[in-house]
Amino acid sequence: MTLQKAPTVQVEFGEQKVNVPKGGYYDRYRMNPNLDEVALDPDVGPGIDFFRKIPKKLVDSRVGQVYAPNFYYRTGSVQLIYLAPLGILQSKLPSPLEPITAIPGYGLVVLTFYSYLVCDNDPYNEVSVAIVVRQPGKETYSTTQLLSSLWNRTFYGYVLALPVDTEIARVRGVYGYQLPKWLANIKLDMDGDEVKAEITAIDGTPDLKLEVPLPIMNNIASQSSITTNNGINKIDGQWCQVAVQTNPLLAAQRLFPRNIKLSRGEGPLSKLLNDLGTSSVVRMDVLKDAQMVLNMPAPIRAFDSVKL
Numbered sequence: 001m002t003l004q005k006a007p008t009v010q011v012e013f014g015e016q017k018v019n020v021p022k023g024g025y026y027d028r029y030r031m032n033p034n035l036d037e038v039a040l041d042p043d044v045g046p047g048i049d050f051f052r053k054i055p056k057k058l059v060d061s062r063v064g065q066v067y068a069p070n071f072y073y074r075t076g077s078v079q080l081i082y083l084a085p086l087g088i089l090q091s092k093l094p095s096p097l098e099p100i101t102a103i104p105g106y107g108l109v110v111l112t113f114y115s116y117l118v119c120d121n122d123p124y125n126e127v128s129v130a131i132v133v134r135q136p137g138k139e140t141y142s143t144t145q146l147l148s149s150l151w152n153r154t155f156y157g158y159v160l161a162l163p164v165d166t167e168i169a170r171v172r173g174v175y176g177y178q179l180p181k182w183l184a185n186i187k188l189d190m191d192g193d194e195v196k197a198e199i200t201a202i203d204g205t206p207d208l209k210l211e212v213p214l215p216i217m218n219n220i221a222s223q224s225s226i227t228t229n230n231g232i233n234k235i236d237g238q239w240c241q242v243a244v245q246t247n248p249l250l251a252a253q254r255l256f257p258r259n260i261k262l263s264r265g266e267g268p269l270s271k272l273l274n275d276l277g278t279s280s281v282v283r284m285d286v287l288k289d290a291q292m293v294l295n296m297p298a299p300i301r302a303f304d305s306v307k308l
Contacts, residue, residue, distance in 0.1 A: 006021055006022075007021075007022040007023075008020060008021060008022055009021075009022045009027050011026065011027065011030075011168075013063060013168065013171050013172060013175070013176075014062075014063030014064055014171075014175050014176075015063075015175075016063075016171045016175060018167045018168045018171050019167065020121075020122055020168050021122050024122040025118070025119065025120055025121070025122055026120065026121050026122050026168065029120065030067070031056075031066060031067040031068075031070065031120050031121070032056055032058075032067040033071070033120060035048060035051060035052060038051075038073060041073075041118065043074065043117065043118050044073045044074055044118050045073075045074055045249075045289065047222055048073060048291075049222065049223070050222060050223055050247045050291050050293075051071050051073070051291070051293070054069060054071075054293055056068065056069065056071075059296055061176055061296065062175070062176065062178075062235065062236065063175050063176050066176070068295065068296045069293050069294055069295045069296065070119070070120050070121065070293070070294040070295075071119060071120050071292075071293060072116050072118075072119040072120075072291060072292035072293070072294065073117075073118040073119060073291060074116075074117040074118040074119075074289065074290075074291070075114060075115065075116050075117060075119070075287065075289075075290050075291065075292050076114075076115045076117065076188060076190055076287055076288055076289065076290065077112055077113060077114045077115065077188070077285075077286070077287045077290070078112070078113050078188065078190070078195050078197055078210065078212070078284070078285070078286050078287075079110060079111070079112040079113075079284065079285040079286075079287075080110070080111045080112075080210075080260070080262070080281050080283075080284055081108055081109070081110050081132075081281065081282050081283040081284075081285075082108065082109045082110075082111065082273075082276075082278035082279065082280065082281055082282070083102060083103070083106045083107075083108065083109075083278070083279050083280050083282055084106065084107055084108070084109045084131075084276045084277045084278045084279065085105065085106060085107075085277045086099055086101060086105055086106060086107045088275075088276055088277045089107045089109070089131050089276065092131060092160065092275075092276065093131060093133065093158055094158075094234075096303060097133045097134075097158055097232065098133060098134045099131055099132065099133055099134070100132050100133060100134050100145060100146055100149075100156075101146070102132075102146065102282070107131065107132065108131070108132040108282075109129065109130070109131055109132075109273070109276050109278050110128070110129070110130045110131075110132060110157060111127075111128070111129055111208075111269075111273065111278075112127065112128045112130075113125070113126075113127050113186070113188045113197040113199075113210065114126040114127070114128070114188070115188040116292075121166075121168050121169060121172060122166065122168065123166075124164055124165055124166040124168075124169045125164065125165045125186035125187065125188055126162060126163070126164045126165075126169065126186065127161070127162070127163050127184070127186055127199050127208070127269060128159060128161070128162050129159070129160050129161040129162075129269060129272055129273065129276075130157035130158060130159045130160060130231070131157060131158050131160065131276075132155060132156070132157050133156050133157060133158050133232060134156070135149075135156050136156070136232065136239070136241070136300045136302040136303055137300075137301075137302025137303075153225065153226065153227040153228065154227070154228045154229075154230070155227075155228070155229050155230065156229075156230045156232060156241070157229065157230070157231055157232065158231075158232050158233065159179060159180065159231050159233060160180065160272060161180055161268065161269055161272055162179050162180055162181045163181060163182050163183070163184040163186065163199065163268075163269070164181055164182075164183065164184070164186070165183065165184060165185060165186045167183065169181070170182065170183055177233070177235065177242060177297060178233065178234070178235045178236070179231075179233065183202055184199050184200065184201060184202060184207070184267075185198075185199065185200045185201070185202065185204070186198070186199045187199075190214060190286070190288050192214070193213065193214050194211060194212065194213055194214055195210065195211070195212045195213070195214050195286060196210070196211055197209070197210040198210070199267070199269060200265075200267070201267055205265065205266055205267055206263075206265030206266065206267065207264075207265050207266070207267025207268065207269050207270050208262065208263070208264060208265065208267065208269050208270055208273075209262070209263040209265070210260070210261070210262050210263075211260075211261040212257070212259060212260045212261065212284070213259055214252075214286065214288075215252035215254055215257075215284075215286060216252060217250050217251065217252050217286070217288050218250070218251060218252060219249070219250060220248050220249055220250070220251055222247060222249060222291075223247055225247075225248055226245055226246065226247050227245070227246045227248070228243055228244070228245050228246075229243070229244045229246070230242070230243050230244075231244065232300065235297050238299055239299070239300040239303040240297035240298060240299055240300060241297070241298055241300050242294070242295060242296070242297050242298075243295045243298070244292060244293070244294050244295070245292065245293045245295075246287070246290055246291070246292050247290060247291040247292070248287050248289075248290045249289040249290055249291070250287070250288040250289035250290075251285070251286065251287050251288065251289075251290070252285075252286045252288075253283065253284070253285050253286075254283065254284045255282065255283055256280070256281070256282060256283075257281060257283070257284040260281055260284070
């Protein structure tokens, strides 16, 4: 029996042409959805009030006018936060970025597997490797900044790698945000009593494989624990930050988690984690159900006077 591929339709994004699922969210709404229709989608789950408070606007971007921000109506993720030597992290960061200090001599590297089950540009998976950095323009001690970030649920990071498994996600990330995206095979499964995640190259070369027991999940009241992650990178020579707001609904967190099995292969993410000198996992965050908003890049004025 031969499995038939789902029908697709070709769409334009800037000067790029890509295929997306026919009748999917991008095909129907072109990033400007009718939220009343979205609310009726059984795959979205209960409640989308989080998005109703963030109106979309038609804005200029480096690929022309687009509707923003980008809505992710149902997502899941598993995140591991590693200690890594400060000297190595600084060598991987362009000036004037600085790694935040977690303990003397060590900073933080974050590995995250994402599954975007329902979103404006159709379902896809993604893996991120990022260095946690100091907030631009803030001269306070690293420890003070880290405690403030934990208290305010606001973090800053420099993304070193961001592979995805659909072409529209790659095109949007590369041409819209100048992010280090490429195509890979990515899986994230949290349906049983174990979290299983994997990334391999398109040709099947093993990269990373994660297995960890699923912790006891906690229901979280919508909009009670919103976290903002600010990705910092250069876009057309200008330092920018992209804010991602996450509204967790079903989540768990473990400090110094045990029974984590992360197999490293021959792929670029395995090499990157090795090069960064990642060692102990200090925290694991599992989001089995969450909502996200991806904002457009905003210039970082704190770096305007810095000579690069």
